[in-house]
Amino acid sequence: MPAASSSSPPPTGTGTRAGITKLTNGRLAINDALIPSDLFINSQTGKVIEPSANDTLIVPDITIDLRNRIVSPGLIDCQLNGAFGFNFSSFTSSAEYVQNVHTLNTKLIRTGVTSYLPTLTSQTPELYHFVLPHLGPLPLISDTSNNTSTNTSNVTTSPSTFNSSINRKIHRNPQNGSESLGVHVEGPFLSPFQHGIHDLSVLCAANSWKDLEQVYGSSHLSNGAIKMITVAPELGSITALIPSLVSNGIVVSLGHTECTFPEAAAAVGSGAKMITHLFNAMRPLHHREPGLFGLLGAPEEQQKKGLYYGVIADGIHLHPTVVSLAYNLRPQGFILVTDAMHLVGMEDGKYEWVNGGKTEWIEKRGSKLCIVEPPPSASSSSSSPTSSPTALASPLESALSSGTSLQEEGHQNGNVNGDGQAQSAKTNGRNKNGEVKDGQKKKWGGIAGSSATLLECVNNLLQWTGMSVPKALTSVTSTPAEMLGLKGVKGSLQPGADADLVVFEEVEVEVEDLLGGGGRVKRKQLVVDEVWKFGVRVFVRDGNGDGTDCFGGFGAR
Numbered sequence: 001m002p003a004a005s006s007s008s009p010p011p012t013g014t015g016t017r018a019g020i021t022k023l024t025n026g027r028l029a030i031n032d033a034l035i036p037s038d039l040f041i042n043s044q045t046g047k048v049i050e051p052s053a054n055d056t057l058i059v060p061d062i063t064i065d066l067r068n069r070i071v072s073p074g075l076i077d078c079q080l081n082g083a084f085g086f087n088f089s090s091f092t093s094s095a096e097y098v099q100n101v102h103t104l105n106t107k108l109i110r111t112g113v114t115s116y117l118p119t120l121t122s123q124t125p126e127l128y129h130f131v132l133p134h135l136g137p138l139p140l141i142s143d144t145s146n147n148t149s150t151n152t153s154n155v156t157t158s159p160s161t162f163n164s165s166i167n168r169k170i171h172r173n174p175q176n177g178s179e180s181l182g183v184h185v186e187g188p189f190l191s192p193f194q195h196g197i198h199d200l201s202v203l204c205a206a207n208s209w210k211d212l213e214q215v216y217g218s219s220h221l222s223n224g225a226i227k228m229i230t231v232a233p234e235l236g237s238i239t240a241l242i243p244s245l246v247s248n249g250i251v252v253s254l255g256h257t258e259c260t261f262p263e264a265a266a267a268v269g270s271g272a273k274m275i276t277h278l279f280n281a282m283r284p285l286h287h288r289e290p291g292l293f294g295l296l297g298a299p300e301e302q303q304k305k306g307l308y309y310g311v312i313a314d315g316i317h318l319h320p321t322v323v324s325l326a327y328n329l330r331p332q333g334f335i336l337v338t339d340a341m342h343l344v345g346m347e348d349g350k351y352e353w354v355n356g357g358k359t360e361w362i363e364k365r366g367s368k369l370c371i372v373e374p375p376p377s378a379s380s381s382s383s384s385p386t387s388s389p390t391a392l393a394s395p396l397e398s399a400l401s402s403g404t405s406l407q408e409e410g411h412q413n414g415n416v417n418g419d420g421q422a423q424s425a426k427t428n429g430r431n432k433n434g435e436v437k438d439g440q441k442k443k444w445g446g447i448a449g450s451s452a453t454l455l456e457c458v459n460n461l462l463q464w465t466g467m468s469v470p471k472a473l474t475s476v477t478s479t480p481a482e483m484l485g486l487k488g489v490k491g492s493l494q495p496g497a498d499a500d501l502v503v504f505e506e507v508e509v510e511v512e513d514l515l516g517g518g519g520r521v522k523r524k525q526l527v528v529d530e531v532w533k534f535g536v537r538v539f540v541r542d543g544n545g546d547g548t549d550c551f552g553g554f555g556a557r
């Protein structure tokens with residue numbers, strides 16, 4: 001583990017080095033407050049530590065003056081499809097894939113995101129089987145010394161063979177950059193009437209655990225690789241399968257759905273606790289059939305286990321006042337997510353994307369991403385899966401009482417007439433612009449995820465609402481950690497938590513008062529100055545060094 005080098009100022013403590021750093025003169029973001037306090041961290045254990053043990057004051061190897069800057073737990077993104085040119089659904093070879101994931105991790109951490117859920121839009125079973133072994137809380141390493149996570153041979157074996165051949169170890173290595181907390185599989189058990197830009201041909205319904213195993217591979221449902229699954233609760237028997245998912249440590253999130261309120265409530269009763277990008281890719285709130293939104297109307301005492309919801313505050317997906325409204329529905333469940341695609345950090349232009357069984361194109365114009373027709377030079381090609389994705393038609397079809405294809409008829413209770421009665425999507429499906437919605441046809445021009453970083457979303461929230469910095473930070477630190485069952489481990493500055501930290505400089509800007517009826521207002525914005533992973537400083541913003549070392553080497557001193 002790296003220790004302070006000779007170029008560091010002399011430690012203020014004495015004795016042998018124990019890998020302890022004292023961050024002093026900082027303001028710690030804890031709950032809703034910024035608390036002036038020292039923070040002690042241990043680079044050997046990678047944890048935040050108590051300033052004293054057995055009544056003996058801990059002697060730090062080094063003390064760093066934070067000059068009144070803000071110390072936050074590292075940010076957590078629960079929905080990240082890719083960034084910096086790489087999408088998690090792009091698989092060529094295992095070696096290349098592992099390298100691409102590593103590169104993404106080392107870049108992502110510079111944005112303040114120290115852990116995240118790599119997210120896969122609806123894909124073919126073959127793709128899940130190939131990529132899931134590489135995306136879990138990795139790196140997984142094998143028992144044999146010459147068979148590391150970068151060894152590609154594992155991946156060509158069946159998932160069960162793969163699982164039994166490895167010894168799961170999580171490297172707490174700061175050099176790995178941002179850390180996967182497990183995969184978020186957003187699909188393919190989603191409504192064809194709220195598919196957004198997901199490929200209709202791979203959507204399906206699950207009627208048994210076997211259907212889930214067929215899609216993801218049985219080992220990935222039980223070995224921690226999958227941490228979250230987004231499902232439409234009205235499809236097939238997925239609601240009955242939620243308890244099994246939960247007992248395997250998987251968070252069930254509801255989204256891309258036409259569900260009614262009773263269907264949503266039944267799913268929560270079965271153990272679902274999250275909503276995927278609230279407002280986007282779901283039927284809008286109807287005052288006589290509130291659908292998924294009805295869950296947020298339940299009194300707090302009925303939400304004993306808590307209900308959480310992701311919100312994309314990129315300035316494209318939702319109007320600022322809708323973000324503010326979403327926050328006020330249940331602040332303790334509000335989680336900012338990016339839903340970012342590989343176009344984050346890229347120039348404007350058209351980029352390929354593996355969408356289910358096809359190669360498609362996304363165009364970036366400014367911060368907006370849209371799915372577009374392929375450029376004339378490119379042909380929309382099949383990704384040549386080794387077995388046909390139509391094999392999934394059987395669970396999908398058997399989900400329908402009439403045996404009618406979902407793509408033809410839609411969810412029978414999925415839409416609501418003027419009296420709030422559920423009715424066929426075919427007769428009443430309308431999009432939010434009031435236009436008749438067609439669940440079957442690809443809508444060129446549809447929003448295709450975001451190109452925002454999580455910090456940009458935090459800064460938007462600060463700018464639009466004027467809420468306090470620590471409050472905004474809980475939506476990307478302690479709240480997602482709690483939702484993932486990692487309270488006190490991630491997203492926390494309490495002793496015992498992983499010392500994943502971001503040091504922020506706070507700047508004040510004057511912006512248009514979007515929610516207050518015009519005029520100009522002063523708002524706080526955050527800039528990443530430093531990032532620490534497992535107690536080791538891995539990034540320092542250019543020109544912002546304080547003379548002490550940046551051990552990880554991802555950023556300038």
Ligand SMILES: CC(=O)N[C@@H]1[C@@H](O)[C@H](O)[C@@H](COP(=O)(O)O)O[C@@H]1O
Nearest residue numbers: 196197198280281282446447448449
């Ligand atoms: C990666 C992904 O699937 N992202 C969804 C997208 O599918 C959907 O089209 C969009 C807008 O949804 P809306 O038109 O319902 O607001 O939201 C998200 O970007």
